[in-house]
Amino acid sequence: MSRAAYRTPVVGDEDAILRARLHAIWATQPGWRGWLSTVDHKEIGLRYIVTAFLLLAVGGIEALAIRLQLAGPNLHLLTPDQYNQFFSTHGMTMIFLYASPILSGFSNYLWPLLLGSRDMAFPRLNAFSYWVYLAAAIFLYTGFLTGAGPNDGWFNYVPYAEKDYNPGLNQDFYSLGMVLLGISTTVGAANFIVTAFKMRAPGMSINRLPIMVWGTLTASAANLIVVPAVSLAFFMLWMDRQFGTGFFLPSEGGQPLLWQHLFWIFGHPWVYAIVLPAMGMVSDGLPVFCRQPLVGYAIVALSTVATMILGFGVWVHHMFATGLPGLSLSFFSGASIIITFPSAVAVFAWLATIWTGRPVITTAFLFFSSMILLFVIGGVSGFMTASVPVDWQLTDTYFIVAHIHYVLIGINVFPVVGATYFWFPKMTGRFMNERLGRWNFWTMFLGFNLGFLPMHLTGLLGMPRRVYTYPV
The missing domain is CATH 1.20.210.10 (Cytochrome c oxidase-like, subunit I domain)
Known part of the structure; x- marks a missing residue:
């Protein structure tokens, strides 16, 4: 047997062996087996x-x-x-x-x-x-x-x-x-x-x-x-x-x-779990089109964590009408109001980034920036229902339907569509059509607001939610 067979492996050999093992773990097999596994x-x-x-x-x-x-x-x-x-x-x-x-x-x-x-x-x-x-x-x-x-x-x-x-x-x-x-x-x-x-x-x-x-x-x-x-x-x-x-x-x-x-x-x-990552998309994508870093990075990061921590102390504001003790209502009402402060930090950071930057108006920028307006509308309606007497009047009305859609669509769907336009070239190697993108944005933005903004008014007028039909 040759002397080379007895030699001690060097560090480079160990790295090569490790790379080969990892490649075997991560590699995608050809065909349908690879697609599934x-x-x-x-x-x-x-x-x-x-x-x-x-x-x-x-x-x-x-x-x-x-x-x-x-x-x-x-x-x-x-x-x-x-x-x-x-x-x-x-x-x-x-x-x-x-x-x-x-x-x-x-x-x-x-x-x-x-x-x-x-x-x-x-x-x-x-x-x-x-x-x-x-x-x-x-x-x-x-x-x-x-x-x-x-x-x-x-x-x-x-x-x-x-x-x-x-x-x-x-x-x-x-x-x-x-x-x-x-x-x-x-x-x-x-x-x-x-x-x-x-x-x-x-x-x-x-x-x-x-x-x-x-x-x-x-x-x-x-x-x-x-x-x-x-x-x-x-x-x-x-x-x-x-x-x-x-x-x-x-x-x-x-x-x-x-x-x-x-x-x-x-x-x-x-x-918050379905809006904070979407808000992060805006915080990372918007500065690119403003051609400057996000204003107040550290404060935005801390506010993200603070929002989630406070989010654990506001669940009872969904239950104000269930007859809970007054002390409990007071505590959770206060927490529901306080949580607006860290949430507002991101809004001011985005506005400051746009104001101090040199924005390039693209489809992704329109989706990201429009989310700020929708976030404010959804946040203000949520702030209103943090007050116990107001919540008693508005619970189970179409005002709540409007609020939840402004939160879930305004702070999730719009950033997600913006992120799709923003990262689509990275994922596919192709740009999406900007002209069609603007048509897409204005159709979504106007249609969404025409569909859900009036629900605030119908809710204030007392229209109940979860009804199958209604009389003339």
Whole structure:
């Protein structure tokens, strides 16, 4: 045997062996096996984005059916049960199946590029998160397409969701589907947190992270805490329905109000989880078109974290009309007002960046900058409902419908579409058409405001939400 066979491997050989092992782990096989088994963060990110956009379109069709049913008095385009399923599935789709996954898609694609890492910390877990999300969406829509979709609103209040009042399979599909979706969200959140803290390039200190990373990181930390709470609530409801455990039934010693606490302790941090990463997109994209760095980077980063922390202390403002003690109402009303301060920091930073910069008006800039106006409108209406007496007057009216759409569409959809125009060349190597983009922006902006701004007025006039039809 030659002497070369006995030589000690040098450092370069060890590096080559390690690179070969990592390449074998990360490489995508050709053909359909590779398509199913890839762990490439770019592929996973694009799949999240495409799936979420398809579900956004489906949710929009459901919204169209709802609006057609309510386009005039005493219409019967949908039966009452169909209407319940349409508006419940619409809310479920937009809030759970679109708003968060679309942000996960952009973050999956962009995080390793922004942090200087090869991939996410756990590539296989990343792929697992996507496939479980897809399975949850298919499972939930299997119920809807077979006439057993959720029919108690996306908030799923008991006791109507209990089997005595809702004997079909509707809420069983919803409960188990949401538990499945919770698994996807939780493992994805853990992956983002580990990636942010362990996969940064040398020299990238925590105070140099892009604001988009800050937004997704804080959202992931919140999801890791609150998603198990709502998954537990849905599992408890399923146990009530299938085994008569009685967690939420007063006749069995349970508490219906427990559902609202478990749901909204998740629901309000979730609101910030689906807007803070989108706000980070604006904070990173807008300065590019203003040709100067973001004004007040450190304060914006701190306000992002502060907003999420305060978000854990405002969930009861969804429950002001449930008869809770006055001291509790006072505390949560105060917290709901205080949270506007860190939220406003980003608005002033964006305005200062535009004012002190030299803006280049592109389609992406229009989407990013218009979000500022929509954010202010949605924020002011939310600030109004932070006051207990005002909330008592406005709860369950169309004012709340207007508010939630200005928050979820204005602070999520508009930044996401802007981010699509901004990062599309990076993802595909091609630019999107600017002329069509401007038509797209003005159609969306005017249509959105014409559709939802008047709902503030109809709500102030007392029009209730969740009604199937109305008289002349």
